[in-house]
Amino acid sequence: MKLAFNCTFTHEGVSNVSIDRLWKAGILDAHNLMPKLLPDVITKVELLEGDGGAGTVKKFVFSEAVKEFRYIVDKTDALDDENHIIKQTVVEGGLIGSRLKSYSFELKLEAGSNGKTVEKTTVHYETLDDTPLSVEEQGQINASFSLMTKAVEEHLIANPAAYA
Template structure:
């Protein structure tokens, strides 16, 4: 069984700034301090933020799925020109529940000089015998990450303007 959930949010920041946050390792560096209700730790296992980078995400209790507190994800696509990043869970998390694919994609589209759209997508595939677990997939963590990014970028913009 294949499924997909998406979320879009207009960001009041240039696409280049949104991409700087979501396109590499920056997001992982700031979410632990800024979103402790979601993330306990984000560890860089290998890589520099490009394709092949592997992160271990340790989630706050109840964020991921009841049976799991962490997973490893691999950056499978980082397209700086099109501003698309894809990551796939390669260990733990949803894979422990019969999913054969759990992919997260961030895509940043320029809307105007000071505005852009962040589109967040989860694509998943789950084994037939585990299709009931598809109900565990939620766009809500992506909504939280998008809203966080919007607030974070606006706060940084305001700080720059007052200096």
């Protein structure tokens, strides 16, 4: 019998967009915005339960460009508009069952200098075996967060009135 292995890793980035606009577009309206901004990666996002707040369940369906899996179903565990924190758990799809037993993440946005936003992501995971994710595997997870954030950032810079 294999024992599960619990672990955490973090990633930090900086966006050139204000915290409020990034929160509104990238978090609160991600289900509408992501398929429009990344149609070659995310084909659709289905709202399965809830109204966008805590308890909401969403299904992100990916294109053939994502080789490892076709979809992710995540549940919003907490959504704190005042402090710009979202906590979500992947409940189905993604790396569940292939490499991971479970994984969740917390994203916190903080106001940076000169109108920028500091993004801090912490990923908690439990592997199916007793080995932690490699640096490469962690990098792939971080890259997916970065891809979405960069797409939102570019959209907001190109459309200064959007989500203002």
